[in-house]
Structure formats: C-alpha cells, structure tokens
Amino acid sequence: METSTDITTSRRTFLKSLGALTLLSGCAPGISNPPSKTKGALVWLEMDQAELDAAYNQGVWAPNRAEVLKRWESNSEIVR
Numbered sequence: 001m002e003t004s005t006d007i008t009t010s011r012r013t014f015l016k017s018l019g020a021l022t023l024l025s026g027c028a029p030g031i032s033n034p035p036s037k038t039k040g041a042l043v044w045l046e047m048d049q050a051e052l053d054a055a056y057n058q059g060v061w062a063p064n065r066a067e068v069l070k071r072w073e074s075n076s077e078i079v080r
Contacts, residue, residue, distance in 0.1 A: 040048035047055065054060045062068065 040050065043049050043052050058065055
C-alpha cells in the first residue's frame, strides 16, 4: 500500500508557488492594472464626492436589493 504525501509539504509548496505567481504577475508582460480614475477634490478623509456617494449608495454594495426586498415582502405576507 502506498502512503500519501505529507499534507504540510504539499500545502507549503502550494503557498510558495502562489506567492511567486503573485509577485511575478505584476511584472509579466501583457498583464496590466486597470486604469486608475482621476480623483476629484477630496471631500472627506481620502474620498472624493463620487467615492463618498458610492459608499452611501446601497445599490453599489447590494446589486440584488430589489430581489431581496421582494423576498422580504413575500415572506412577510406568508407570516401575516
């Protein structure tokens, strides 16, 4: 019967490979970072007005908000 390989060795090898890949991905040709948007005047801390509006807009954080509200509505009807 064959013995399995040591889990810590394979995990360690995987993490080393992942770290190397992460470091190299920034240097690899053809891979580019998304263009940074130009910031407007800072309004609060390090946020411009667009970032501040996005932070308070729940549609940005929960794009399925309408679906969730409909589910709450139907569940409330069932309970009533």
